[in-house]
Amino acid sequence: MNIIANPNKLRGFERSIKVENVSRRDIVKGLGIAGAFVLAAPLTSRPALAAYETGAGKMPHGVVVDPRVFVSIAPDGMVTIIAHRSEMGTGVRTSLPLIVAEEMEADWSRVHVQQAPGDEAKYGNQDTDGSRSTRHYLLPMRQIGACARTMLEAAAAKRWGVPATEVKAANHEVVHNASGRKIGFGELAADAAKEPVPNIDGLKLKDPKDFRYLGKGEVSIVDLRDITTGTARYGADVRLPGMKYAVIARPPVTGGKLVSFDGSEAMKVPGVEKVMEVKGWPWPSKFQPLGGVAVIARNTGAAIKGRDALKLIWDDGANGKYDSVSYRTELEAAARKPGLVVRKEGDVDAALKGADKVVVGEYYLPHLAHVSMEPPVAVANVKGDKAEIWAPVQSPGGTHEDVAKTLGIPVENVTVNVTLLGGGFGRKSKCDFALEAALLSKELGAPVKVQWTREDDVRHDFLHTVSVERIEAGLDKNGKVIAWRHRSVAPSIASTFAAGAVHQAPFELGMGLIDMPFEIANIQCENPEAAAHTRIGWFRSVSNIPRAFAVQSMVGEIAHATNRDQKEMLLELIGSPRIVNLSSVKDPWNYGEPYSSYPIDTARLRKVVELVAEKGEWGRSVPKGHGLGIAVHRSFVSYIATIVEVAVDEKGKLTVPRVDTAIDCGTFVNPERIQSQLEGAAVMGLSLAKYGEITFKDGKVQQKNLDDFPVIRIDESPRVTNVYIVPPGPETPPSGVGEPGVPPFAPALVNAIFAATGKRIRALPIGKQLET
Amino acid sequence: MIKLKINGQEQTWEGDPTLPLLWFIRDEVGLTGTKFGCGEALCGACTVLLDKEAVRSCVTAVSDVAGREVTTIEGLHPTGDHPVQKAWRQANVPQCGFCQAGQIMQAASLLMQNPKPSHDQIREAMSGNICRCGCYQRIENAVHLASTGV
Ligand code: FES
Ligand code: FES
Numbered sequence: 001m002n003i004i005a006n007p008n009k010l011r012g013f014e015r016s017i018k019v020e021n022v023s024r025r026d027i028v029k030g031l032g033i034a035g036a037f038v039l040a041a042p043l044t045s046r047p048a049l050a051a052y053e054t055g056a057g058k059m060p061h062g063v064v065v066d067p068r069v070f071v072s073i074a075p076d077g078m079v080t081i082i083a084h085r086s087e088m089g090t091g092v093r094t095s096l097p098l099i100v101a102e103e104m105e106a107d108w109s110r111v112h113v114q115q116a117p118g119d120e121a122k123y124g125n126q127d128t129d130g131s132r133s134t135r136h137y138l139l140p141m142r143q144i145g146a147c148a149r150t151m152l153e154a155a156a157a158k159r160w161g162v163p164a165t166e167v168k169a170a171n172h173e174v175v176h177n178a179s180g181r182k183i184g185f186g187e188l189a190a191d192a193a194k195e196p197v198p199n200i201d202g203l204k205l206k207d208p209k210d211f212r213y214l215g216k217g218e219v220s221i222v223d224l225r226d227i228t229t230g231t232a233r234y235g236a237d238v239r240l241p242g243m244k245y246a247v248i249a250r251p252p253v254t255g256g257k258l259v260s261f262d263g264s265e266a267m268k269v270p271g272v273e274k275v276m277e278v279k280g281w282p283w284p285s286k287f288q289p290l291g292g293v294a295v296i297a298r299n300t301g302a303a304i305k306g307r308d309a310l311k312l313i314w315d316d317g318a319n320g321k322y323d324s325v326s327y328r329t330e331l332e333a334a335a336r337k338p339g340l341v342v343r344k345e346g347d348v349d350a351a352l353k354g355a356d357k358v359v360v361g362e363y364y365l366p367h368l369a370h371v372s373m374e375p376p377v378a379v380a381n382v383k384g385d386k387a388e389i390w391a392p393v394q395s396p397g398g399t400h401e402d403v404a405k406t407l408g409i410p411v412e413n414v415t416v417n418v419t420l421l422g423g424g425f426g427r428k429s430k431c432d433f434a435l436e437a438a439l440l441s442k443e444l445g446a447p448v449k450v451q452w453t454r455e456d457d458v459r460h461d462f463l464h465t466v467s468v469e470r471i472e473a474g475l476d477k478n479g480k481v482i483a484w485r486h487r488s489v490a491p492s493i494a495s496t497f498a499a500g501a502v503h504q505a506p507f508e509l510g511m512g513l514i515d516m517p518f519e520i521a522n523i524q525c526e527n528p529e530a531a532a533h534t535r536i537g538w539f540r541s542v543s544n545i546p547r548a549f550a551v552q553s554m555v556g557e558i559a560h561a562t563n564r565d566q567k568e569m570l571l572e573l574i575g576s577p578r579i580v581n582l583s584s585v586k587d588p589w590n591y592g593e594p595y596s597s598y599p600i601d602t603a604r605l606r607k608v609v610e611l612v613a614e615k616g617e618w619g620r621s622v623p624k625g626h627g628l629g630i631a632v633h634r635s636f637v638s639y640i641a642t643i644v645e646v647a648v649d650e651k652g653k654l655t656v657p658r659v660d661t662a663i664d665c666g667t668f669v670n671p672e673r674i675q676s677q678l679e680g681a682a683v684m685g686l687s688l689a690k691y692g693e694i695t696f697k698d699g700k701v702q703q704k705n706l707d708d709f710p711v712i713r714i715d716e717s718p719r720v721t722n723v724y725i726v727p728p729g730p731e732t733p734p735s736g737v738g739e740p741g742v743p744p745f746a747p748a749l750v751n752a753i754f755a756a757t758g759k760r761i762r763a764l765p766i767g768k769q770l771e772t
Numbered sequence: 773m774i775k776l777k778i779n780g781q782e783q784t785w786e787g788d789p790t791l792p793l794l795w796f797i798r799d800e801v802g803l804t805g806t807k808f809g810c811g812e813a814l815c816g817a818c819t820v821l822l823d824k825e826a827v828r829s830c831v832t833a834v835s836d837v838a839g840r841e842v843t844t845i846e847g848l849h850p851t852g853d854h855p856v857q858k859a860w861r862q863a864n865v866p867q868c869g870f871c872q873a874g875q876i877m878q879a880a881s882l883l884m885q886n887p888k889p890s891h892d893q894i895r896e897a898m899s900g901n902i903c904r905c906g907c908y909q910r911i912e913n914a915v916h917l918a919s920t921g922v
Contacts, residue, residue, distance in 0.1 A: 089868030089905045220864055227869035228860045229852035230805020230845030234870060237804035245799060270788040301795030302788065304811070373809055373817060373870040373904040422807070422870025423904050454810040676867055676907070683906025706814040706902060715899040717908035 052733040055592035056136035059127065061120035061397065065140045065200055067147040068193075069122060070100060077172060077186030079106045084116040084123040085133045086394050087223070088372075088424035089680075090738045091673035092133045094221045096141050099669060102213045103145025103206055104152070105169040106185065113222045118396030118416030126397040129429045129538060130591065131636035131736025134669055138734045146203045148192075155191035156183050217672030223420065235377040235392035235419045240447040243379065246440055247303040247451055248278055250292040250460050253316040253699035254534045255283035261293045265309040271302025275310070279439055283319075283535070284496050287402060287430040290460060294440055300451050316699050322533035324466070324695040328364060331468040331530060334489045335362065339528025340503055343514040343585045346522030348474075351483035355474030358483075359561050361554045363471075364763040365546040367694040368464035368539055369709055374422020375457040380437035381447040385409045391434040392421035399431040406435045407442060425684075426538035430462050458709055459701045462537025463694055465490040467530075469550030474522075479562035481573060483522040488513050488547065495532035502529040504543070510589030511635060512547025512743070515582065517600050519575025534696065540684065544635040544743040552631035552747030553762070556754055566630050566751055567613050574632075577603035591637050597733050598637040605634060607726060608641040608662040615724050616643040616660025625649060626657070627756025631748035636736025638665040639726075642682075642744040644718075646752040652770035654753070656686060656718040659745075664726035666735045675723040678741040682721045685745025687711040693765050774838045778803065779847025789835035794818045796834045797844060805845035805873045809902070816901030819874035819881075820844050826881035828900075845873035848880060856880045859918035867905035875901045879915045888919050 056063045064070075072080040081100050087093035097113045100106075116123050125136075149169045156174035157164040160181060167176050173184045213219055226232035251257060263275030273296050280291015293310055297303035352358055378391035380403075387407055393399045396418045404411040421428055437450040452460075467490030474483030492508055494501035504513075504527050513525050539545070552570075559569035580600035582588040590598060609632050612618070622628060625647055632641035645658040659682045668674060691710045695702045703709040750761040753770070761769060774785045783801055785791070792811075797803050797820070806829060809817030813828040820829045821843040829842075848854045856879045866872045875898065882889060882897040889897065894915045903911065 087868075089866075091867075220861065221866070223869060224861050224864070224866065225852065227866045227872050228857045228876060230803075230873045232869055233804070234807075236798075236808065239802060239804070271791075298787075299791070299795045299799035300808070301791045301799070305788075305790075371904060373815070373868065373902065374807070375809070421868060423868045425904075451808070454812070454815075672864060676864070676910070679909050680867055680906035683908060684904075705812050706810050707812070711902060711904060712906070712908075713899045713902060714908040714911060715895045717895075717906070721909055 051139065052597045052731070053594045054136050054597060054733065055594065056125070056140070058592060059125035059136070061125050063136065063140050064122070064124035065143050067144050067151065067197060070144050071104070071148045073185050073189035073192070075186050075189060077184050078110055078112060079185065080112045080114050082116045082123070083113050084126050086126070086128040086396060086418055086421055086424070088128065088394065088421035088428065090133070090677060091221050091670055092128065093223065094219065095669045095673065096133060096137055098213050098219060099138060099141035100145040100148070102211060103142045104148040105171060107172040108213060108219060110172055115418050116396070118393070118400035118418060120397035120400070126395070127429065128394045129426060131739045134734045135637070135736055138667065138669065142205055143200045143203055146205050147198050147200070150198045150203065151192040151195040152185060152188050154195045155188045159183070159191065214669055215671065217670055219670070233419055234374055234422050235379070235390065236374065236449070236451060238379045238390040238419065238449070240379065240381060243447040243449055244273065244296050244444060245298065245300045245303050245451065246294045246296050246448050247300065247307050247453060248292050248294045248436060249307050249310055249312055250290045250456065251280070251314050252459065253314070253319050255317040255319045257315045257317065258292060259313040259315050261313070262311040263293070265311065266295055266306040269302060269306040269309055271298045272306035273297055275306070276443065278436060284499055286497050287432045287435070288406070289432050289436045289439065296444065296448070304453060319533045320699040322696045322699045324366070324697070327466065328468070331466070331489050332362065334528040334530060335468040335470040335487045337528065339487055339489065339526040341524060342509050342527050343523060343525035345584050348483050348485045348522045348524035351522035352472060352474040352485065355483055356477040357475045357561065359473045359475065359554070359558050361471050361550065361557050361762060363469045363546070363550045363553060365467050365469070365549060366692070366764065367466045368688055368692045369458050369461045369694050370425045370427035370539055371457060371706065371709060371711060372423030372425055372427055375454055376428065376433035376452040377450065378434040378437040379447065379449045380434070380441040382407065382438055382442040386413045387438055388415045388417070389434050389438060390417045390419055391431070392419050392428055393431050393434060394421065394424045394429040395431055399434050402431055402435060403438050407438055425540040427461060429538055454706065455704045458694070458703050458705060462496060462535045464539035464545070465493070465536050465543070467546040469546050471550055471554045473554060473558055475558070475562065479564070481520050481558060484518065484520045485524045485526070486513060486516065486550070487526045487528060489528045489530050490543070490546065491530045491532035491536050493536050493538060496535050496537060502531050503527055506587040506589040508543040510591070511543035512551060512633065514585045514588060515590070515600060515634070516551060517580050517602055517605055517634065518573040520573070533699070541635060541739040541742040544633060545688065545746070548631065548633040548743035549747045549764070552633065552744065553750055556629065556751035557760065560754070567609065567618050570609060570630060570632060571606060574602050574605050577606060593637055598735065600634060604639045604664050605632060608632060608639045608664050611724055611726060612641040612643050612660050612662035615662065615722065618643060625756060627752045627754065629748045629751025629753070629755060631744040631751060633740070633743040635740040635743055638663060638735040638737065638740045640740045640744050642748040644745065644748040644752045646749060646756050648753065648756045648770055650772065652772045654690065654766065654770055655716070659718045659721040660724070661721065661741060662724040662726065663737070663740070665737050666732040667728040668725065668734060671725055674725055674737050677737050678723045679721045681741025682745055683712050683717050685742050686718065686749065689746040689749050689764055689766055691765050691767070774834055776834070776837050776839065777841045779843060785834050790833045792830050793820070793832040793834055793837060793842070794829040797829060803844050803846050807870055807873055809871065815871070816878055817871050817874040819877040819901065821877055821881055824881060824884045826878045845877060848877065854880060855918045856883065856915070859914040863910050863914040863917055865907050865910040865914050867907055871901060871903045875903065875911055879918065882915065883919055889915065891916065
């Protein structure tokens with residue numbers, strides 16, 4: 001723990017936080033009639049969560065549990081807590097510090113949250129992705145808070161000359177009950193800082209029944225007021241004296257190169273100051289910039305206008321033939337032939353041959369762009385061998401290292417200030433835009449802001465993969481599924497790191513393919529080869545999107561083929577409550593988590609299906625033209641089931657009157673933010689199902705902005721989305737929330753469309769497929 | 773020279789008259805609450821008020837608003853407590869927050885023109901403003917809350 005006489009001394013993205021406490025009643029009132037928020041059962045007292053193992057220690061730079069790094073107390077009692085992960089809308093900048101405040105007995109209205117710069121040697125891993133923050137940091141943040149509380153109690157006990165066991169921290173002060181003495185945190189801060197940091201093994205954590213904040217959903221995000229008044233600071237909002245504004249023309253084809261350019265017309269645009277080449281790296285090069293030509297101006301508008309006037313000649317290179325129509329045919333052909341076997345139980349060939357009936361489903365899911373509301377943007381100020389960056393990055397630590405490497409300077413000389421992110425969804429895990437700013441600033445010798453336009457964002461994204469998923473299910477004469485072969489063929493994210501990667505990496509295979517939880521005697525999963533021709537990256541929930549779509553659509557197809565209810569079919573396939581045995585899989589990955597703490601537990605999978613069916617009134621009668629669909633999927637070690645009601649009118653116009661989603665994410669911190677994440681996941685799921693498609697012709701992305709890559713707007717959004725949270729068992733470790741809401745949505749939607757119309761959608765987006 | 777008022781303060785511009793108002797506001801005046809999301813009037817992130825009307829500042833030239841009064845999110849209410857802003861906080865609307873200034877300006881304009889919109893009218897009036905995080909249910913409820921108090 002630190003004592004700060006002068007809070008301004010603190011490094012990083014300093015901002016004052018005003019916290020508005022919104023009562024639970026107000027939240028419910030604010031939500032009005034739509035969108036009831038229901039905990040499936042009240043949270044009751046339960047023993048403190050026993051220590052459990054996570055994969056946090058295996059992340060780069062692991063976990064730092066040190067109150068001196070994360071907590072400071074000023075003499076006036078103001079507690080500053082560091083948020084070391086990036087805020088992109090999940091609420092993590094509030095929830096992790098809230099855990100510390102809870103455990104140290106700080107009063108939240110006297111807490112400042114301060115964003116950490118990118119520095120993993122100091123803070124531990126900062127990669128804000130993989131729905132990992134609460135899962136990896138609930139326990140460490142509790143331990144940090146408990147250390148701080150123990151130190152404050154020890155300091156008070158010493159001052160009063162009483163045993164530490166007789167004093168207790170409560171609501172920002174330490175109390176000695178026997179004598180009625182009290183002393184505030186601020187007054188104790190200097191002494192507490194001199195106390196040894198306790199060993200975490202002997203730490204006493206609070207009894208959850210005494211929680212004031214955790215699990216309650218009554219604390220609003222710390223940035224709420226700033227967001228509503230326009231003072232919240234995102235990447236593009238950073239302004240430095242003498243700062244230049246830049247936009248860059250990049251090679252239109254991945255791996256393409258600049259041949260020549262003429263900037264003379266651009267230089268005539270009022271406000272344009274310079275036209276210059278930007279260094280690019282050959283593809284693939286992880287997150288290094290694509291290169292191109294930058295236009296430097298006194299404001300962004302002039303830079304954009306100048307760029308429009310550039311004359312550019314490119315060499316498109318080997319990917320200049322990439323064409324989405326022919327690529328789809330290639331993927332389909334590959335999916336119809338045997339591929340690399342990545343899971344095998346029993347004898348699928350024999351079982352399919354002997355089956356009474358074989359149901360085959362082949363599903364196509366195209367590339368998607370992230371289009372986070374804030375396009376990529378970064379500010380850099382490079383002077384000599386020192387660099388300072390301001391950027392909305394999900395990877396503060398990675399950016400810190402990559403800037404140093406790209407500029408060839410020591411990592412200690414680089415400061416990465418993490419701003420708020422206007423959405424991330426995986427795009428901002430790649431720091432190419434920050435590297436561009438660093439390179440330009442170095443060359444210009446001035447601070448510079450690189451702004452990506454929406455067209456840049458759509459055309460030069462690290463796209464969600466494109467895939468064909470083919471499932472063959474063999475049924476015996478009683479309609480029981482006895483064989484299941486799933487071939488998944490898609491270019492891998494590994495192709496962004498290394499040339500020639502044609503198979504999916506374990507972290508992709510583990511997203512809904514090899515971890516398929518159904519109880520079937522003969523299972524075979526295969527991964528035929530697919531070469532990438534553009535940059536592939538993580539998109540919120542990643543390969544779970546195509547896998548859940550295929551597997552859960554197939555459940556609907558089998559239910560139809562055997563004339564059964566979708567939900568009953570789903571529960572039959574999930575089978576008995578058990579821990580799924582994945583011993584036949586070489587590398588089951590499991591989201592980087594130990595299987596002992598986070599097994600595939602079909603009892604939990606069944607439970608979310610049953611909960612959503614009950615609360616979402618599965619089987620209710622719906623008007624003509626409406627239909628209900630259901631899907632369940634485990635991802636990021638959480639369990640989520642979704643019911644979608646659709647309405648399809650005579651012309652084929654699709655609307656969504658109601659969505660119900662149940663999640664089991666183990667022990668949780670802020671149910672109100674879980675609810676908002678799942679509401680948002682329904683909208684994103686509907687966007688990708690209805691419209692999402694990036695296509696290529698002659699190696700170039702054919703879409704450019706939000707008109708030809710549309711996303712769902714409010715008038716098409718679900719009329720109501722209800723969220724149900726399974727109360728955790730006493731020892732259930734926390735699991736992911738940000739991503740897992742997305743995968744079950746699209747299959748629930750197409751199952752609902754089938755119920756409404758009898759039409760089975762096997763390729764996304766739905767587009768005009770329903771039009772009559 | 774072009775003169776205009778932004779949040780009651782006089783501003784002048786001697787540069788390119790076709791410069792989009794968005795970049796004048798953000799880069800030249802330095803008010804960064806108004807956001808860039810598309811540049812093509814497709815997303816509403818850049819919404820400001822021209823008198824009572826919501827306009828997309830990314831496709832409005834500075835010369836188009838010469839002599840006019842522009843209000844940005846920073847000028848909506850002196851203490852940030854416009855009924856729409858209050859309703860937004862009460863309903864915990866934002867996720868990442870990036871679209872929210874534009875959403876709030878659009879909602880404020882809607883309520884000036886139609887103080888008691890129905891849910892369908894809210895969905896219609898707000899449909900030019902994209903929220904990629906998908907806060908729509910709360911946006912709809914917050915506009916309703918701002919207009920009715922419940
Ligand atoms: S930035 Fe103006 S509408 Fe999108
Ligand atoms: S809150 Fe993120 S785009 Fe609307």
